[in-house]
Amino acid sequence: MNNAQLQAIESIIKSQSEGEILTLPASVYQSDWFDVIDKTAVLHKSWQLVAHLSQLQHQGDYVVHEVADQPVIVVNTGDEIKAFHNVCRHRAGPLAFENGNAKTLMCKYHGWNYHLDGRLKSAPEMHTTQGFNVCDHRLPEIKTAQWQGLIFVSFDEVIPSINEVMSGIAENIQPIDLSQMKFYRRDEFILDCNWKVYVENYLEGYHLPHVHPGLSRLLDYKSYQTELSQWHSYQYSPLDQSDSFYGQGQAHYYFVYPNTMLNILPNRLQTNQVLPLINNQTKVIFDYYYPNIADIEQLIAQDQSFSDEVQDEDIMICEAVQKGLNSGSYDRGIICQKREKGLQHFQQLIRRAYASVLDKT
Template sequence: MMAKNSKNLFSEENLNVEPIQRAKTIPSRWYFEPDLFEFEQHYLFQNHWQYVCHENQISEVGDSYTTNIARNPVIILRTADHEVKAFFNVCKHRGGPLAVKKGTKTVLQCQYHGWTYLDDGSLRGIPDWNLVELFDKKDFGLEPVEIKVWQGLIFARISKTTPELSSLLSGIEKRISPINLGDLQFHSEHVYDVECNWKVYVDNFLEGYHIPIVHPELANLLDYREYVTETQTWHSLQHSPFKAQESMYSQNGGEAYYYFIFPNMMLNILPGRLQVNTVVPVSPTKCKVIFSYFYDDVEAKQKSGLIDDDIAYSHDIQLEDVEICEAVQCGLQSRAYDQGRFSVKREQGVYHFQSLLKNEFRKAIQKS
């Protein structure tokens, strides 16, 4: 629940969704208020699907991947039947973390006191437990987490009150066809720590308005005049053709597709390459951004140097984004700013995201 002294964060004026031509941006306090940050963890991130990893990152029996969803630790596992399953990464003894037990492929073992679980979540073994009374192993199995796989990407949710994954991703598969993201191979993961609220980073991603000023190199790559933003119920798409000049991207033809899936995931799709960005809230004024890279022919592109060039180019763009986002965070916390306005032509994506936030906050308040 929100603290009483912060209830004015959710005034009717702040939650009202006006047409973009008249709308104001969300209040500056939403970018640094501790009570709102806690509210988001409980009512937003626990109530929406979160991207975890790609199937080929856990391709072999016993492979696992761990993450956190709104501070809830989760482990994804490839079982003996080659299925993908997920559990809260929490031992039912005293809350310790789990990992695949050494010498096995599918037995999970608590890294605190050694309790072991089978890959169906059932409790298998307990050291030094023979004197305990009124205890049934069936009551102490791992808590499952719901997962779904789309185009090779694994999503998890810990609350069934969320929209269905199909509604979040509706239309994307058809739009990017014949590209199949499930055919791409995982290459690497890079993490950036950013001194800004997670929404600052999302706002920045959702508009090309800043490209000519902040990213001059990117402006030379994309045809900014043809840069378009489209919005759907739970996601938005920014896309642009490449300029005619030769580049490591334009040589294969096609377009750049920049998808945002509410509340905090991006799919950057270019010919032969996928970059997944996940924006993870850390504190009211800090976030981390996880970049995961996938390619259609890792070995050949690694030998040619294309992957190194791509990651280096993306890294330079990211450093520019980090610098401006951190500067914006300072501006949002200053006495000089509270709410701004939107460019109807260039900031449809930001308006769409902030409108979804308002609607989700309103629903959460009504339920709380």
């Protein structure tokens, strides 16, 4: 790390002691160098959502995913759910390009073939290669955890447990049980903005009346609340039942640091994952889940078209904000303490992650 980089991090951390009502500076949403720190100090040191048990019900079912430059494959081995780097030990080929079911995991490059538990089973035409022994090779495993049917991985052994990160959520959403939901559909969006711009936009309801007129009619803005926990924040609002096609209940919007959202409405779970790509682009993944109940089709159709409308509005504002951050006319702003508590909480955790980088230099 060079001096300019050290000074940049020091000034970001110092801004905390000057009063947390100031936002992070524009530079953290721009530089390639912060991308590396975001991936290694934030995303690789946290639980990353990769699948739901409903996608891995049978032996041999597998799901592929990519988190901050790490290709991952999650497998039902018949005994348990395991996750591996989706990277063959021969010359780094992929075991799978898309989700599926198989008796073994065969590399797509030259056909090395792995048992579902990651041990190498066979490797074509390798028997005459000196020093090669099938038993010496296996896919490297990645730490996994399950919570309410959702499967997470971590690339770091030393992070808080998933139950600590999710503390209080299962109790609060009762009688909803997310493990009873079934995966229905995935949508992916590529945005021209830094991943933190999208996360921060999610973390405040301040923009609702201006950006989302339709959503504002569904939710009661005056009753919109944000509560903070150590590793997550919670936004909620009663549904206006005269308008709501979701039925009776409450909208629960959980943000789980650093990049996962759980949007829970009666009879519906939508997870969002916010993933940085190169060149300051962001991939946002929406996975939809619904329970196995009668007459759900109409709710699904309405839910998805309504979500698309809200997402289009969010994409437009996030990409405009990124242009503002890039303009050179703006560095830091003041956070609205009544409406942007969740954003402030996220920025505190980001500052702490950046400080951990300094500690290691």
